[in-house]
Amino acid sequence: MVEAKTKIERYESYRDSGIEWLGEIPKHWKIESFKHILTERNEKNAPIRTKEILSLSIDKGVTLYAEKTTNLDRFKDDFSKYKLAHKGDLVFNSMNMIVGAVGVSDYFGCVSPVYYTYYGELNNSDTSKFYEYLFRSKIVQGVLYSLGKGLMAIDRGDGKYNTLRLKVSRDDLRSMKLPFPNPSEQTKIVQFLNDKTTKIEDAIAIKEQQINLLKERKQILIHKAVTRGLDDSVTLKDSCVEWIGEIPEHWEVKRFRYVFNLGKGLTITKDNLREEGVFCVNYGEIHSKYGFELDTNIHKLKCVDEDYLLNNPSALINYGDFVFADTSEDIEGSGNFTYLESKDEIFAGYHTVVAKPKFEIESRFFAYIFESESFRNQIRTKVKGVKVFSITQSILKQPTVWYPSKNEQKEIVDYLDSGTKKIETAIGLKQQEIDKLKEYKSSLINGAVTGKVRVC
Numbered sequence: 001m002v003e004a005k006t007k008i009e010r011y012e013s014y015r016d017s018g019i020e021w022l023g024e025i026p027k028h029w030k031i032e033s034f035k036h037i038l039t040e041r042n043e044k045n046a047p048i049r050t051k052e053i054l055s056l057s058i059d060k061g062v063t064l065y066a067e068k069t070t071n072l073d074r075f076k077d078d079f080s081k082y083k084l085a086h087k088g089d090l091v092f093n094s095m096n097m098i099v100g101a102v103g104v105s106d107y108f109g110c111v112s113p114v115y116y117t118y119y120g121e122l123n124n125s126d127t128s129k130f131y132e133y134l135f136r137s138k139i140v141q142g143v144l145y146s147l148g149k150g151l152m153a154i155d156r157g158d159g160k161y162n163t164l165r166l167k168v169s170r171d172d173l174r175s176m177k178l179p180f181p182n183p184s185e186q187t188k189i190v191q192f193l194n195d196k197t198t199k200i201e202d203a204i205a206i207k208e209q210q211i212n213l214l215k216e217r218k219q220i221l222i223h224k225a226v227t228r229g230l231d232d233s234v235t236l237k238d239s240c241v242e243w244i245g246e247i248p249e250h251w252e253v254k255r256f257r258y259v260f261n262l263g264k265g266l267t268i269t270k271d272n273l274r275e276e277g278v279f280c281v282n283y284g285e286i287h288s289k290y291g292f293e294l295d296t297n298i299h300k301l302k303c304v305d306e307d308y309l310l311n312n313p314s315a316l317i318n319y320g321d322f323v324f325a326d327t328s329e330d331i332e333g334s335g336n337f338t339y340l341e342s343k344d345e346i347f348a349g350y351h352t353v354v355a356k357p358k359f360e361i362e363s364r365f366f367a368y369i370f371e372s373e374s375f376r377n378q379i380r381t382k383v384k385g386v387k388v389f390s391i392t393q394s395i396l397k398q399p400t401v402w403y404p405s406k407n408e409q410k411e412i413v414d415y416l417d418s419g420t421k422k423i424e425t426a427i428g429l430k431q432q433e434i435d436k437l438k439e440y441k442s443s444l445i446n447g448a449v450t451g452k453v454r455v456c
Contacts, residue, residue: 008447009454019177021143026451029181035174038118038131041089045110046080052109054085056093061103061132082110085117088125090132092116094167098144102135104128116170126187133193134178134449138442147172179451188456189448200441204434211430218423219373225412225419226369229404241400243377251404257397259361264393265323265352266315268304277303282349283325286338292367294323296342304347315354316345320363322355322370323348324396328389335379335391339367353393362409368416369401 011026018031025031057063062085085091085105093101094114104125111117120127134140148166181189228236229248236246239253247253268280279301281294290299309316317323317340324337340346341364348354357363369375378399383389403409447453 011451011454014451017179021139022177022179022450024451025179026181026454029179029451031177032180033174034131034176034178037178037180038090038120038127040170040174041084041086041117041119043084044080045082045084048079049084050109051079052107053082054091054105054107054109054111056091056096056101056103056115058096058100062091062105062107064107064109079110081113083113083115083117085109085111085115086119088119088128090118090120090128092118092135092168092173094170094173095150097135097168097173098141098148098166100136100141102132104132114167116173121183126190127183129190129194130181130186130449131178133190133445137446137449139446139450143176144168147176179449181451185456192455193445193448196444197441200437200444204437207430207434207437211427211434214423214427214430218420221419221423222368222372222416223374225416226365226372227374227402229408230412230415239400239402241374241378244374244400244402247402248404251402253400253402255397256355256399256401259358259366259401259403260322260355261358262393262396263315263354263356265326265348265350265354266308266312268308268347268349272304273302274305275303277305278308279344279346280304280349281323281338281346281352283327283351286323286325286336286352287328287333290338291336292338292371293341293364294338294346296344296346301346308347309345312347315347317348317354318356319343320357320361322363322366324353324355324391326351326353326391328383328391329387331380331383331389334383334389335370335376337367337370339363353391353396355396360406361403362406362413364413364417365403365409366401368413369403375399375401 013027014024015027017023017025052064054062054064086108087105089105091103091105091111092115093112094116095101105117118128135144145166147168149169150167227239227244227247228234229251231248235249237249239245239247241253265282268282273280279296280303281290281301285301294301319340319342322337322339324335325333328334328336357366379391379395382395382398383391404412444453448455
């Protein structure tokens with residue numbers, strides 16, 4: 001458990017650091033250029049001393065590349081041109097340090113030529129760790145961002161970025177003016193932050209585990225309701241589908257293609273999108289924002305010109321229609337979808353497959369089916385890919401769907417709406433707690449490494 005938040009204490013006296021972003025620092029702290037704090041290690045891996053390749057993870061710091069993947073084909077370079085990093089070195093990815101790609105290495109290995117490696121006097125790992133905390137703080141990342149040169153982040157529309165390459169030059173890094181407490185105080189600050197951040201991370205991990213358990217509970221609730229119904233006394237029959245198991249005897253079982261007509265979304269890219277016009281939903285939004293259901297009264301969509309209505313009126317999706325993303329970066333996202341809970345005119349954009357019911361159904365019931373592992377596993381066993389998994393119309397035609405009468409569909413929907421809402425509320429509260437812990441951790445680090453908070 002995380003202890004009660006540390007009482008904020010200040011140092012006895014402060015002075016102006018002379019650095020705008022830093023402000024005041026404890027009177028006894030110094031200001032030094034980074035090149036006078038840590039020494040750059042320009043040690044080439046020649047002759048080849050190691051093939052252990054080190055990589056930087058924004059979340060986990062320095063990792064062995066072999067820990068992330070067994071595919072080392074990307075490393076066909078001349079290893080002798082790689083640089084060495086020793087245990088205890090502070091390693092920077094010059095292209096991504098603006099978002100926290102910096103860490104102290106626990107390994108001896110070689111790193112990409114775009115990495116910088118530094119070590120402290122007598123290879124003092126506490127000094128390296130102190131400056132890892134400093135460089136991973138939000139305030140210093142803002143400074144690094146202002147120094148970055150190169151390509152900007154390109155928003156894919158699903159909450160992720162294809163490119164984030166703002167390189168901070170070696171000269172700019174070395175000339176940065178930074179706070180420099182004496183080495184013994186650095187050690188005490190590092191020990192304090194190690195202890196506190198470990199406890200915070202442990203608390204976050206517990207809450208993330210609780211969220212996963214709530215998600216599992218939600219899946220169990222959905223699975224039971226959409227495969228057995230609400231009447232436990234009903235006679236069951238074998239669905240003849242491995243992933244589904246037994247279902248009520250009076251329910252229908254059909255291939256997807258006999259319940260839905262499939263079509264392709266329009267080739268609408270980000271360049272075609274506007275603030276006003278006809279609504280459009282794309283695959284990125286399905287993955288990151290509007291999964292399960294899309295309601296234009298709640299969700300804010302981009303638009304396309306109304307000219308699209310003249311040439312593509314049949315491509316509009318209607319109330320109750322489904323839109324599947326036809327690509328996914330991971331197997332878990334294969335089969336991600338949304339259904340239209342709105343009577344507005346909407347186009348499905350690039351990389352989507354549209355499914356329109358052939359007869360009257362309760363679309364929300366089928367949305368719960370498509371959310372279930374019983375349906376998703378049918379998709380996951382069919383998709384192919386390595387970095388990108390494709391979900392074609394041919395694949396979507398094959399899964400089996402199952403359903404009762406429309407009235408019973410509605411009863412199950414009402415039951416699941418009530419039950420899943422309670423679980424989603426509980427997940428939301430846990431996520432708020434995680435966000436507060438992360439904010440507290442960030443504030444704690446920022447205050448300790450800039451001297452705004454006295455921790456020793």
